[in-house]
Amino acid sequence: MADIVDIAVSAGSFQTLVTAVKAAGLVDTLKSPGPFTVFAPTDDAFAKLPPGTIQTLVQNIPQLARILTFHVVSGKLMKADLAKLSSVISVEGSPIKIDCSDGFEVKNATVVAPDIEADNGVIHVIDTVILMG
């Protein structure tokens, strides 16, 4: 099996995410043993953000890293594990609301592909970039 980064790179629909992770210097972190749970927004999810959002973030690495780490939770949490929780704390520090009562929703994002297992954790693919608050 590959690690989280490898899976994301090979999947092809996470180009923005991968670029951002590389820019933020988080590649090594995500390649480390972890384990991590990553809520991975697709390219379409990033495209939904208003223009300029990504540009400013890419110019400011610490800020970009903060947004990205909000999508990461430490520990390997499968859908079944998350269903028992109402929220989890992100690596960034803010809570992420989880709602499995009707489908599988993470904050205001819907999980389109749950439980993609990697060596060092699990990826849940989401259709919207989630933000703190």
Next chain:
Amino acid sequence: MLSALIWIPILGAALIGLWPAAIPASRARLAALVIASSLIVWTIVLLSQFDISNAGMQFSELVPWIDTLGLNYSLGVDGLSLPLMALTALLTWIAIYSTNESVERPRLYYSLILLVNAGVIGGFLAQNLLLFVLFYEVELIPFYLLIAIWGGTTRRGYAAMKFLIYTAVSGILILAAFLGLTWLSGSSTFDYEAIITAGLPLTTQLILLTLLLLGFGIKIPLVPLHTWLPDAYVEASPPVAILLGGVMAKLGTYGLVRFGLGLFPETWALVAPGLAILGAVSAVYGALTAIAQKDIKRMVAYSSIGHMGYVLLGAAAATQLSLVGAVAQMVAHGLILAILFHLVGVIETKVGTRELDILNGLMSPVRGLPLTSALLVLGGMASAGIPGMAGFIAEILVLQGSYAIFPIPTLICVVCTGLTAVYFVILLNRTCFGKLDNDTAYYPQVKFSEQVPALVLAATIFFLGIQPTWLVRWSETTTNAMVAAVQINVDRQLANEIFDGNQAGKSPPVFAAVKQKL
């Protein structure tokens, strides 16, 4: 010289009232202003020519008129009438100036105002009792019309009629007193100088004086003869209210001093305690009723009753100081009442209400009426007798002069000056301060020309407060002479009473007069 003051406005009234319809009616205001201004100029000339060391009548004019009746056209001015005349000239100008330029039926309006002015000035100048009554009655109908036609709400007809009935009765009482006085004293004319009451029995004098007091008491007005006042003042438009309160009511106090004190020096001492009590009652009543009002114009109207109480107290005490104070209070009251009525009028025009519960925050510098509010604060302070303004000078003179004679009524009046402050604080706090209501506070701006009357009056009030000599110097000699006359008479009466073996202690003025002599 004096005739001009009467005939210029009468001719002016005729001119404005009768001029051809071709001339635009708006010119009436201009003409009236020109006439009023010429009266002010003429008054200034008189003031400059007036000899303040002379206690008697000056600039006298005498034209025999109807000998058989004893009615002569006899005019004169002394220290008692001169300040009131000047006040009348000023307030008439103010009233005309502060009238809305788009007033209805301007020709009739301005000619009536000028007629009122002629009547009041005539009253102050007349040296013949019948002539006085004539002038006294002349201004009734114009006033009635001014209230009834240009007055406020639906109650104006009622208010005007009430005013007319009251003041007509007042005229009749005065006429009766004068007729009785002349006939009983055996005088062949109604000339003021010719009438001497000294020979009349005390009871007769008392009856005649009571008639006079009732007559003038309605005009002033004194509690309980005052009920026409709130209605008339409130229903009248502000310029007319200024004339009513500032000018016409002064005929009452003037008559009280001139004919009551002047013609009945002996009997005065008998009625004085009662008058002093009435003065105190008026002051208390005016102040307490004003506190209870919800309508700022009515509040000012009641304050007028209260302030007239001081005039009465001063006149009743009849000491040198108190009498000067009484005259000063007449002038100060006229000025202060005028500024207050004018400002209340401005507020009503701009804000559209006089209700204390609705008015608020007018001091707001951008959306409120800041200058109007500031002047209203000033007017309120002047009325409450804050030092530095004319009201204080007048009140302190009255109170200091009267205390030795009537300590308790005087103390009551002192308390009332405090109560004056109470209702003005209420008025100012609700009207000027607080927060503008955002839903309604879209008031039109007060134009500078609308501020002019209040500015002129405020300047006068300040000037007379800082330089009180200009308020009292005119009347000092005359009032001193009147006090002396009272005293001579009282001395004589005292001698008689002692001669008769009576107790002498009933007539307090004696002691005051004696004390002052010492």
Next chain:
Amino acid sequence: MTIATETKAKLPPSKHEFADVIHRLEAGGAMLPDTPENLMQIIGIYKAYAVPMDFYWRDLLYIAERVFLDPFPFFKYFIPKEYLELHNHYAGDDADLRIWRGEATAHPELLEFMEKGETLKMPKLLHHWLHDRVNMEFAEECMRAMLWHGKDMGWGQFDPYLDSEEYIANADKAIKAYFKYNPVMMALYKAFPDLFLEQCRQMSYYSNLGLFWEIMAPVFFEMSDIYDEGGFKGVPDAMNFLVNGIFAIAGRPIYHHVYIRGECYEIIPKSKGFMWLYEAALPYVEAVFYRTSPFRGTKSYNAQAKQVPDHQKDFHYGILYADVFPVGTAGIPPTLLMQDMLHFLPPYLVDYYHQHCRGEDDMLIQLGITFQRSMYCVTSAVIQALRTALLYPLDDPNPKHLQANRAFFEAQIDRFKRPEARLRNIQSHNYR
């Protein structure tokens, strides 16, 4: 329009007191009704606001970075040339993200005004004393509101950081360097370190607000230019421009650097990851638009009579609640802000004010109310931006999501139920 009908079809009408406003928000509109008059007013006032704001942010940064803890900061409002020429990061050719197409240095109208004021050309000091200048007192009041409310607003990590060991250590380094040659102040610092730290925290908020406004000025300039070119079709267009702007610059770092004798001390380094949206914009809106503190000098407040709320979070003296009518009475805001904007009104707004109420004489109040309207538009943009970031699209097919959106809108509008709120007033064009 399809969006609107679809939304209405899915949810029953709101029963909220301000149901009209809720429905308008759900249809992608603003709290401010969409009329050409409103659009003209808010854009005009944005322009008039942006010019003094260009001064505010430069001076705030100057104070935070250079004046710092000067015990006698008499000349803190005199911006040196260096800060007037400081390049705005969001305007000009070398911008990080070019929001305004204009220049990066101080706005020409601002420079012209600083030169002459309302009166005539004279030394800076005389302009200062005559108050014929841009009034920084207002900007400082906003800064203090953020400082004062920072603790309990629950937005961002900026305020908690000010109490951290790391911050205290950073500040200590800067303070010691700043007073290196001033033994008196050094001794005072030894004796009362907390006093100096608190001043330093205030300086950090100077920096925070300066960095926040650095962005708002070009945003408003650009909106004015777009409007002049005929670009906005209605109030929602203007609001959406703001929403997009909020996202575009959300990641802008918020930091506090101090320059002492040529050396830079990073009291709050950029690497903390503090963001414009979370650490500046949202706290600013909460502290300045909603809460602030009672305007001094305009009114006496009786705390026993509950005229002052028990809890700071219940304060509601911001521009969204402000009574603009007493403008002109004593006290710092809002009069000084109105006065600042008065100098830079676009001609069409001056003409407009001349036609209403007292024309020239109450322009301060008229523009104050326009400002209030414009800030309701900005607040709408913030609400819509939060909805975009945290909730669901307005055309989401899932009714549960729409219900969540509605609950969010209703919760936001609930704050305007209190009687002082001007939301009701601004619905009518007669409020002016």
